[in-house]
Amino acid sequence: MPDDRVDPAKLRHHGDVDVRPGLLDFAVNVRGAAPPAWLRERLAARLADLGRYPSAAEAAAARAAVAARHGRSEAEVLLLAGAAEGFAQLPRLAPRAAAVVHPSFTEPELALREADIPVARVILEPPYELAGALVPEAADLVVLGNPTNPTSVQHPAAAIRALRRPGRTIVVDEAFADAVLGEPQSLAAHPLPDVLVLRSLTKTWALAGLRCGYWLGPPDLLGRLAHGRAHWPLGTLPLTAIAATASPEAVAMAAAFAEDIAAERDSMVARLRAIGVQVHTPAAGPFLLLRVPDGELLRKRLAEQGIAVRRGDTFPGLGPNHLRVAVRDAAAVDRLISGIETVGI
Structure with a gap:
């Protein structure tokens, strides 16, 4: 029997839906816009x-x-x-x-x-x-x-x-x-x-x-x-x-990426907390769970400023004041912090 309390639309929701073309993407947990050059070259060599x-x-x-x-x-x-x-x-x-x-x-x-x-x-x-x-x-x-x-x-x-x-x-x-x-x-x-x-x-x-x-x-x-x-x-x-x-070389490269992610995540946590955002820790992944007073409004206002964040209320156990943000480099986080400060929380 189907559970009437379950919303299939929420189960189908993924972060890419929260990203419109041109937005700075904190909604999707993919690292980078394209594979590394060596991997692109390996793939391109197989096109023939x-x-x-x-x-x-x-x-x-x-x-x-x-x-x-x-x-x-x-x-x-x-x-x-x-x-x-x-x-x-x-x-x-x-x-x-x-x-x-x-x-x-x-x-x-x-x-x-x-x-x-x-x-x-x-x-x-x-x-x-x-x-x-x-x-x-x-x-x-x-x-x-x-x-x-x-x-x-x-x-x-x-x-x-x-x-x-x-x-x-x-x-x-x-x-x-x-x-x-x-x-x-x-x-x-x-x-x-x-x-x-x-x-x-x-x-x-x-x-x-x-x-x-x-x-x-x-x-x-x-x-x-x-x-x-x-x-x-x-x-x-x-x-x-x-x-x-x-390959062993790629595994070593992924380990180096993980080291970078850890440093960027620690910096991001500190910067978000400094402006009053509640961040769940300890955090181990390349993303962070945030809780703010009015998550839906903040998400919409950030989008107006060209910044996409992932809504959290589609995850069972979370609500509209939860947001997920991908770990990004300092320049991207500068824009996120500025955007949140502009909107206010």
Whole structure:
């Protein structure tokens, strides 16, 4: 039975909807307007190959690169046309009852509800910690993010493991894990028979328009997720991007990005607090959750000044006075601070 309290439009809302052309973008958590030059060159070199179908060998090479990057076997990797495809596959696990830990990214809940799978929302109150979360014992599928969008909370790996039960599958959305220096709480390199880890290449590598990601998990669960999938699910360019960004050199570059993000985030927190904005910390991701007296008005006034921020009320557990802002460099933050001061809070 559908839940009349659930608004599908809010579950479908994503930050890109909050960004009009020409606005300074704090609403979308993609780092940069385009991939790094070396990655663009790697992709451009494959344009002449688009007249042929991507080969099984190319897919195997990309899968092997991901497996090596995380210390997994190739059988534990399922390549995806973006993390969104992975969420859309969740109903193939055929759970009897799912639980989604919120506030968090809403796409998994939407996919499950559209498949008529019962979903329980597990709402975490500030400071949004997983310890003590009231996950229904009957839930045989539990979905959560780490670090979590939009709270930027990083849950301890031990707290995630504590959710395991016989007959239950845990899904961890690690779309932003490579933006955390050292990935200390990631389960990507720690195989468990009942845990699936989802990774995205969209954010760190500015590949939102190419759709690249992958599952890590036990082969039996990956087989169920992939059942009924179309032939050639990924094209030549996504396969090229996945293999390239899994290389040791790219992983080292992502670690350097994570170091920059941490410094920019600390500076941004201090500057926002200095003008009276409430910022949730500790924060681990490349974004921050804000709370202001009139979030809807502030968001609209900032847009009038050419600045886009992400509304927070579409995330279960948050309200209209919550906003999410991407971590940006000092020059961009100058404009955000100026905009907030102009509007007033």
